[in-house]
Amino acid sequence: MSIRQLSETVINQIAAGEVIERPASAAKELVENALDAGATRIEIATAGGGKALLRVTDNGSGMSREDLALAVRRHCTSKITADLTDIRTLGFRGEALPSIGSVARLSISSRTREAGEGYRIALEGGRSGEPEPAPVNAGTIVEVRDLFFATPARLKFLKTERAETGAITEVVKRMALAFPATRFVLSGSDRSTLELPATGDDRLARIAQVLGRDFRANAIEIDAAREDVTLSGFAGVPTFNRGNSGHLYAFVNGRPVQDRLLLGAIRAAYAETVPKGRYPVAVLWFSLDPALVDVNVHPAKADVRFRDPALVRGLIVGAIREALTRAGDRSSSTGADAMLRAFRPGFSPEPAAASRVYRGDYERATNAQWSPQQSPYRPEGFREEAAPRFGEMATGFAEAPAGFAGFATPSARGEEPGPAVQPSPDHPLGAARAQVHENYIVAQTDTGLVIVDQHAAHERLVYEALRTALSKDRLPSQMLLIPEIVDMPEEDCDRLMPFADELARLGLVFERFGPGALAVRETPALLGEVDAAALIRQLADEAGEWETADGLRAKLESVAATMACHGSVRSGRRLRVDEMNALLRQMETTPGSGQCNHGRPTYIELKLADIERLFGR
Incomplete structure (x- = not known):
């Protein structure tokens, strides 16, 4: 078979397969051309998801008759010369317009600001005419109709009109973010009008x-x-x-x-x-x-x-x-907005299906081997009720922040509260006033109130303390008087043993005890009393992912997050007022305390104005 030169139309259609994948691709190329022309106002109109019509109008520099004739030819551009290492424009290939013209009905009308008249050129399926005089304002209007009519097979691979319309909208939004000084208007018979006024340098x-x-x-x-x-x-x-x-x-x-x-x-x-x-x-x-x-x-x-x-x-x-x-410590403002909506008349709770999912998560949470990392997404307000024994902060641990020493076991539920602490501008999280459902701390601030999830907050504090200590040296451990024997499947033991030396850096020391068991001899002092068996089993489940972890540091930090969950104040733990205030003060000085290790918020803030709105004041 002899070699032959492809026709210009076929070459353009091949190029269009890479450059113009869908209507959004054509919109992107045309908007880029308008921005490169210095436009400060760009209007995009569509119909049929951009397949029936795509029109881009700009007030840029425009083109002369000669430029218009060259613009529809491949590899003709005003944006670069011969140096591909110094590209300072969005476009530079000179392929967009001829590629579009080879698979659609394309017309371009343009006039420079200095010219007395404008010109129009049309392409249909790659066949081009000559530029003709046409009435047009300064700038350029590019109109694309019947996209892919010349390549019907490509039409079969396009998505629904709604999906293509959404893709064009996303392209315009990205361009609008890149060029805030330009005004964008997106309209058409298949959409509601989107107008993005220019914001200058803001x-x-x-x-x-x-x-x-x-x-x-x-x-x-x-x-x-x-x-x-x-x-x-x-x-x-x-x-x-x-x-x-x-x-x-x-x-x-x-x-x-x-x-x-x-x-x-x-x-x-x-x-x-x-x-x-x-x-x-x-x-x-x-x-x-x-x-x-x-x-x-x-x-x-x-x-x-x-x-x-x-x-x-x-x-x-x-x-x-x-x-x-x-x-510093900042919680999302949307949490307070959601709470306010929940208080308003007419609010309805989640549907029954969502409630069943919630109960399933709750039941899994009561299993001591369950890991929060195994269920990364839970509804807002989800309470981790897992019941490993509460591990106090070890007051003798050299690296432990002083504020943690206040978390002591209360002597009795009827204990008298400590002296009241007044809100202060120096304490953004305010002064503790109450504990609700033995899980949420309500604190008063100068400007409103704060609701804190005590378990999520303390989990983050313990994790940060572990990370800080880990960055310096091996974490102190406490030796168990009697080693705790943990029965496990042999494959779990085999998976965990290669990491024994690394886990010892975190204060967790264990060794093999027969074919299907491990003997835990030391636990991290920072966690205090901890359910060693539950912790070991959870780490064994996670060990399979450590091989792909990003280095030793990431692996140890993952383990630290697991340990922090086991060693933090649990839901249902009643705290004294001084304990609650100690937790708030530590949160104020700990980076990232606005969310727990799993990304859920640790507190929600309500401004006084928000509370007053609830009562119509």
Whole structure:
């Protein structure tokens, strides 16, 4: 078979298969062209999910008659010359318009600000005419009709009109976040109008337009740099999370990207603060020399490659964690909003199906071998009622924070409360006033009240104390007078024994005791009295995942989180007033105490104005 040159139309259709995958891809390319032309106002209209109609109108620089004739030819562009290491525009390939024109009916009308008249050119299935005079305002109007009519097979792979409409909306939102100084209007017969007014340099205002007003109250500013890479933007507090990764946005030199390195680093920065199955909310901008990043990886331009990926990942993780620490203990404002809605007349509880799931989680929680990490998502307000014996903080432990010494076993339930503590501006979590259902601490602040989940809060404090001690040396342990023999399946013993030396660093010392048992000789002093058998069995269940853990440090921190759950104040434990206040004071000085190790909030704050609204005052 002889080799022959493909026709220009077939070449364009092949290119369109990579560049134009769906209507949202066409919308992305056309909006990018408008932004590169300096547009400050962009209007997008769609019909049939973008398949029947996609029109993009801008007030950019426009094109002359000669430029218009070249714009529909492949590899013709005004954005670069010959240096692919210095790309400072969103587009640069010169493939978008001819690719669209090869599979759809495309028309472009444009006029420069200096010209007295505009011109229009049309393409249909790759066949182009000559530019003709046309009435048009300064700027450009690109209209795409009957997308993929020339390649009917591609139409079969498109999703429903609603799904394609949603994909175009997401593209416009990403572009709007990248360019807050540009006004975007998205309309059409298949959607309600979305209008995003320009916000100038106020990025947070634009983010609030796209992600909702709640983000402004739960955002932490990010501003960091490392060598030649600058990172800025906003990240949500850990308790302000979502059920999917659709609220993670990253922009490299103004270009919206969905790069695995960046999104993975953002999630890693929130490790141990966001529950499994939940995702943080963040909008980040990266600025660096174009020579240090390759945007020419894929025609869709959604992936990038960094010359030093380790530097970029380290910058993201370090900047977000430093910002979360700097912001201190903050709980999501949406928790208080949900509580207020629950108090309003007409509120109905969860449906019966949800209640059955809740009871199932409750029943599993009563099993001493059950791990909170095995059920990462639970309804708000879920109480962990597992009943390993309460482990007091060891007052003689050198690394234990002084505030923990106050958690002593009460002498009797009828004990008189200690002296009342008054709210103070120096104590954001206020002064303890009551304990409700032997699980929730109610504290009064200067501006309202705070409700604290005592188990979740103490679990976080114990975990942070374990991490701090672990970073310095081996944790002190307490020797058991009589070793505790734990009967287990032999395969569980085999899985846990290779980690015996590493677990000894955490103060947990055990050895093999026959073919199907382990003898526990020492337990971490920081946990006090602990159910060693339940702890060992849970660690054996988790040991299968440690082989893929990110190094020894991550493995030990995972174990520390498990130990913290076993050594914290349990639900149903009645506390004295001084114990409750000691817990509040320790929370105020401990980073990340706004959520437990599994990402659930440890407290909810209600402002006085919110309480007064409940009573119509």
